[in-house]
Amino acid sequence: GCSSGNNAAPAANGGGSAPAQAPAAEAGGGEFTAQIGVVGFLSGSGAAYGEAQKAGLELALGELNEANKGKLKMELKFEDSGGEKEGAINAVNKLINQDNVVAIIGPTLSGEMFAAGPVANEAEVPIFGISNTSEGINDIGEYVFRNSLPESIAIPTAMKAAVEKKGIKKVALIYAANDDFSVNGYKVMKATAEKMGLEITGEATFSNGDVDFSAQLTKLKQTNPDALLVSALYKEGSMVVKKARELGITATILGGNGFNNPKVFEIAGPAADGLIVATPFSPEKQDEKVQAFVKAFEAKYNKKPDQFAAQAYDSLYIMSQSLLGAGKADREELRGQLAQLKDFAGVSGKLSFDEKRNPIGDAVVVVAKDGKFVPFE
Ligand code: 1QQ
Known part of the structure; x- marks a missing residue:
């Protein structure tokens, strides 16, 4: 249930910037570490969504930590929401307050984001939806981003x-x-x-x-x-x-x-x-980047990636690029970098944001045939 024991008076900061609690980070020269939280539908009736997202993220993590050696090391902290709003809220609170993450990827469902997004937004922690396709996600606040095509x-x-x-x-x-x-x-x-x-x-x-x-x-x-x-x-x-x-x-x-x-x-x-x-994603797409991703995914997991894996994979590349731009694991700097993202070429297509940080991208239409999706033409 709701605990009401925490009645701290709101800071009288006149709408100004509350000091963002900066996670452990080292700027200047050497390698810095960034802890990123992930909230996923990892158990229950939609667990295959969360599993696909986890697989995509872990594939990207390995590639990026290799490529970013000497500059940036990312670490992922996974939390299972069970696809429940309450679970997502608890996970976000834990990641922010206990794990002190610089940003959060997820949660999986739009409903979970509607519930947990405001918590991250209030705490001024960037939260990045990778499968939230509903209208209104970005209206939660300026710390809320997504690469999922509405x-x-x-x-x-x-x-x-x-x-x-x-x-x-x-x-x-x-x-x-x-x-x-x-x-x-x-x-x-x-x-x-x-x-x-x-x-x-x-x-x-x-x-x-x-x-x-x-x-x-x-x-x-x-x-x-x-x-x-x-x-x-x-x-x-x-x-x-x-x-x-x-x-x-x-x-x-x-x-x-x-x-x-x-x-x-x-x-x-x-x-x-x-x-x-x-x-927004088809593993059949004749595109060099997509095919390299599909190949790497198949080598690691022995199956083809779905769109949830692809958007998760893209999200960590976006995080990496934005963290490198920020030069340190700082929530505020990271938010600024994410907001500036333009023409990011991912495996799930080209991505930029409109003025409300809504992704602009193209969808492809697919049709189920003999156990897989193929282009609908
Ligand atoms: C959303 C979705 C779902 C299909 C994610 C699993 O798009 O909740 O927005």
């Missing part, structure tokens, strides 16, 4: 491609009503459908943790949509896809960022075939 860019890209190639005119929507990301994705899907002049035949909701979606899908099937738009995390989303096919729904199925993980194929099996998703 659903407001990704989903319309996928919907336009799907409508064009499949002649879709009528859509039905289904989403997790108790998850901030899923709700945001649904809103984007609905607004995009309306903008495109598509008819919305029906809507249904479920909750994260649900395992039975037959009632909702049976109802939506009767509305006879050309496409089913699903906004969900991989576990529930994949079960929805599977059930939809079992019930004989033949509509095109399109989903958001939650589907960008290979667990989809494990859970939905062959029913995943044809699922359309927008992602």
Whole structure:
């Protein structure tokens, strides 16, 4: 629960700058060490997201500490949020107050960032989302950054491609009503459908943790949509896809960022075939940098990276570049460097920020085929 024992009077600093507590850091000449906290969905129903992020970060850490020898040594402190807001808040508090990190990467879910981002922002610690795709993430405050492409860019890209190639005119929507990301994705899907002049035949909701979606899908099937738009995390989303096919729904199925993980194929099996998703990253992309990353990832983990691994990997390169620019492990300097980031070329695409630190980037549209995502064309 909420402890109320800590009633320190707010500092009367008239909105000025409270002294940022500088983590142990050495400026000038030699190598400096930077402790970076990571908050990930490392256990529970979305653990594959956190695992992918951890893998991407650890791959980048090895490469960067090698490349930065004599200048910068980064250390990562992982905390498991379990995908819960409370868990994310506790993790952020611990990383800031006990571990004295210079910055935090994560947490995984938008809902977690909405809960824990304000804690870091208040403490003036840069916090960098690598998979927060909801609207409003950057509005938390000026210490909040992300390299995750918002659903407001990704989903319309996928919907336009799907409508064009499949002649879709009528859509039905289904989403997790108790998850901030899923709700945001649904809103984007609905607004995009309306903008495109598509008819919305029906809507249904479920909750994260649900395992039975037959009632909702049976109802939506009767509305006879050309496409089913699903906004969900991989576990529930994949079960929805599977059930939809079992019930004989033949509509095109399109989903958001939650589907960008290979667990989809494990859970939905062959029913995943044809699922359309927008992602900023595709391991198939014919790009030197992407292919070098895919190769290094495969050598280390014996599997292909997903978009969560890719954006995590990119985030540490961004941290490294920004810390080197700062010249010391200082939260304020680091924030300034992050805010200046422009045209960063990562494996998940080119990245720069708009005036609200929202990432500007492109989505690619992929389709599930025989157990993997391939370009949708
Ligand atoms: C968010 C997402 C999820 C799919 C992350 C796992 O995009 O919560 O914003």
